[in-house]
Amino acid sequence: MTTLLFGFVLVLALASFLVARSRAGQLAGDTPASLHSRPAYHGFYSLLWVLMAGIGFLIVLTLVPNYLMTNSLLSQIGQALPDSAFIERQLILSDAKALATGRIASQTDPLRQEIAAAYAAKAAFWGWIRIALVVGAALIAAIATQATVSLDWRARNRAENIVRLILAAMATIAILTTIGIVVSLIFETYSFFSKIDWQLHKFLFGTTWSPLSGVQEGHMDADKVGAVPLFAGTLMITFIAMLVAVPVGLFAAIYLSDFAGNRTRAIVKPMLEILAGIPTVVYGFFAAITVAPFFRNTGDAIGVSIASESALVAGLVMGIMIIPFISSLSDDVINSVPQALRDGSFGLGATKAETIRQVVLPAALPGIVSAALLGFSRAVGETMIVVMAAGQGANLTANPLEAVTTVTVQIVMLITGDTEAETAAGPAFTLGFTLFCITLLMNVAAQRLVRKYRETYE
Amino acid sequence: MYDTQTHGSALDQTDIKFSARNVQVYYGDTHAIKDVDVDIADKTVTAFIGPSGCGKSTFLRCLNRMNDTIDVCRITGDIRLDGEDIYDKRVDPVQLRAKVGMVFQKPNPFPKSIYDNVAYGPKIHGLARTRADLDVIVEKALRRGAIWDEVKDRLHAPGTGLSGGQQQRLCIARAIATEPEVLLMDEPCSALDPIATAQVEELIDELRTRYSLVIVTHSMQQAARVSQKTAFFHLGNLVEFGETSQIFTNPDDPRTESYITGRIG
Numbered sequence A: 001m002t003t004l005l006f007g008f009v010l011v012l013a014l015a016s017f018l019v020a021r022s023r024a025g026q027l028a029g030d031t032p033a034s035l036h037s038r039p040a041y042h043g044f045y046s047l048l049w050v051l052m053a054g055i056g057f058l059i060v061l062t063l064v065p066n067y068l069m070t071n072s073l074l075s076q077i078g079q080a081l082p083d084s085a086f087i088e089r090q091l092i093l094s095d096a097k098a099l100a101t102g103r104i105a106s107q108t109d110p111l112r113q114e115i116a117a118a119y120a121a122k123a124a125f126w127g128w129i130r131i132a133l134v135v136g137a138a139l140i141a142a143i144a145t146q147a148t149v150s151l152d153w154r155a156r157n158r159a160e161n162i163v164r165l166i167l168a169a170m171a172t173i174a175i176l177t178t179i180g181i182v183v184s185l186i187f188e189t190y191s192f193f194s195k196i197d198w199q200l201h202k203f204l205f206g207t208t209w210s211p212l213s214g215v216q217e218g219h220m221d222a223d224k225v226g227a228v229p230l231f232a233g234t235l236m237i238t239f240i241a242m243l244v245a246v247p248v249g250l251f252a253a254i255y256l257s258d259f260a261g262n263r264t265r266a267i268v269k270p271m272l273e274i275l276a277g278i279p280t281v282v283y284g285f286f287a288a289i290t291v292a293p294f295f296r297n298t299g300d301a302i303g304v305s306i307a308s309e310s311a312l313v314a315g316l317v318m319g320i321m322i323i324p325f326i327s328s329l330s331d332d333v334i335n336s337v338p339q340a341l342r343d344g345s346f347g348l349g350a351t352k353a354e355t356i357r358q359v360v361l362p363a364a365l366p367g368i369v370s371a372a373l374l375g376f377s378r379a380v381g382e383t384m385i386v387v388m389a390a391g392q393g394a395n396l397t398a399n400p401l402e403a404v405t406t407v408t409v410q411i412v413m414l415i416t417g418d419t420e421a422e423t424a425a426g427p428a429f430t431l432g433f434t435l436f437c438i439t440l441l442m443n444v445a446a447q448r449l450v451r452k453y454r455e456t457y458e
Numbered sequence B: 001m002y003d004t005q006t007h008g009s010a011l012d013q014t015d016i017k018f019s020a021r022n023v024q025v026y027y028g029d030t031h032a033i034k035d036v037d038v039d040i041a042d043k044t045v046t047a048f049i050g051p052s053g054c055g056k057s058t059f060l061r062c063l064n065r066m067n068d069t070i071d072v073c074r075i076t077g078d079i080r081l082d083g084e085d086i087y088d089k090r091v092d093p094v095q096l097r098a099k100v101g102m103v104f105q106k107p108n109p110f111p112k113s114i115y116d117n118v119a120y121g122p123k124i125h126g127l128a129r130t131r132a133d134l135d136v137i138v139e140k141a142l143r144r145g146a147i148w149d150e151v152k153d154r155l156h157a158p159g160t161g162l163s164g165g166q167q168q169r170l171c172i173a174r175a176i177a178t179e180p181e182v183l184l185m186d187e188p189c190s191a192l193d194p195i196a197t198a199q200v201e202e203l204i205d206e207l208r209t210r211y212s213l214v215i216v217t218h219s220m221q222q223a224a225r226v227s228q229k230t231a232f233f234h235l236g237n238l239v240e241f242g243e244t245s246q247i248f249t250n251p252d253d254p255r256t257e258s259y260i261t262g263r264i265g
């Protein structure tokens, strides 16, 4: 039924578009300039209204009755079985719905049949209301907008306003989602900190991370939630990764944009971008199965002990993963530095190296920094590689050859472990929130730095 | 530059800076310069005139090998600077461009401060030993570029923040700060007001006492005012080349005459 209604609204909108357009055309006759808005705008305006009215009513009249029916039927079940748990009532309701729509229910009894009958009656009632209102609203919109077609009706301005509102609504959805996520992070973090009696310093500066050992009844042991080893591990691996990715990525970008011929570029750039398409889980087992043993054996051969899970291997492989992000973005910004600037420098007798170092790179700096930042955020948030290659034990060390753990690994372990979700979620959300704050701070700091040193060109 | 200059026959033409013979330039399949022969004298202003798209900029860019940066561009023929073939394999274009400076058709200041824009060339060529030396060079160049008074209070503001005409004069100052022997100017005054134009023309006149200058211009009056020699290009051909006074009063070729009197271009 929903599909049918939707189709009806679409067809009506289209028809309304055509009618309004041709009517506007006829009004203008031989003097198209006498119309304030071109005929297509009259059509478009009409189409927008029909769509908004039809689809708006369709959405509202699908969601609201469903909510109302569920509530009233659940309370009806509650009256029949006062002792039943909420989940049991929901099961009965879904069985009843299944019965009413002819699907198979888990069991059938008089109560279920009674509820099913009630559901069917209500659903039929709302179904008719929905059809009537959707069709009615769409028709009214179509007719009303036809009536407005006239020589000086400002259909273009109005249609553009509507489009602007729709665009703003979409942007709002994106922003609201972000706000929602951040608020829920803050909320969970708050409740976690209240569980450790607001001993923030124990979380921020403590060095023992074992939050779930000996947890009883939702109370955390504040001495075991020291997150320092995790952040130290994350930072060490990120640092190693950036050490690999930034020079390699940047130099590759410089080579591609200023030294490579067109043909080389056409081959190499897509190849680099393929690197970005490899799923990180592949990098992860590549690190664990190929790179780590290689390092361990090499270490054995030269008498250095390298753990089979080490920060070095994880950082290295992560760095390789990030190279294409940095090289591809930097290549784009370096390429967008105008040729005229390079010519100006060459024209003064500068060499290619001088030109790149003193003219091109400074001009491209803001873009290069944002490329590096993007890489940094990827590295901080990267999970699969570190889960497989870095280790799980919260081990505070400055030696990159030992196993370390990261924030993301611990979040994975908390959430996938067999502790009930409610207890494990607290520390996980708190870690996530802290990580978010760090990345945000980095971004803000880098933006400021760039603004201070940026060299703008038109 | 290499130092195997052959003196012999060059003696009677010591005042010839550039001599071009049989120059052809192709952009891919487009034949942009056809068979051009020209001699550009030292301590002289040579004007290139001609309708848009006739190849003035292209030929100018051949003289300091700026066309090397364009992949599709191919040049044949012989261009000599002081008797040395500048397209010889042993010639380093970087050194050539230090000797043959260029001001581009569109102003292209670096996104750096005004000071750094002018100091750029002297710095990379090591023309200044101390910071004070550099200050002197920068000031002198800006003064000769007729822009000192406008920028002396904001030497450390970005050069891209200047107006179009100021940017062009900054680029002129930048080019003369490196003390080139030849200065190629591609429509240096197209974005300038009459006052700045007069200042730049004055500068050109002054530079002529020491350098060889080549200037592309769309203004007949300007060509007549500043140049001693004029070359008229049309559709990639060098139609006529000679004394400016002669070209403007008594041209040989009917095409030159039509162009000067405003009938083509």
Ligand SMILES: Nc1ncnc2c1ncn2[C@@H]1O[C@H](COP(=O)(O)OP(=O)(O)OP(=O)(O)O)[C@@H](O)[C@H]1O
Residues within 6 Å of the ligand: B027, B030, B032, B050, B051, B052, B053, B054, B055, B056, B057, B058, B059, B070, B072, B105
């Ligand atoms: N980079 C390039 N690639 C391909 N063709 C080019 C290139 N630059 C110039 N040309 C072509 O070469 C011809 C000469 O161009 P050029 O820029 O030398 O003209 P011009 O005389 O300087 O004109 P204007 O007075 O408009 O500056 C034109 O037909 C142009 O299309």
Ligand SMILES: [Mg+2]
Residues within 6 Å of the ligand: B056, B057, B058, B105, B186
């Ligand atoms: Mg030109």
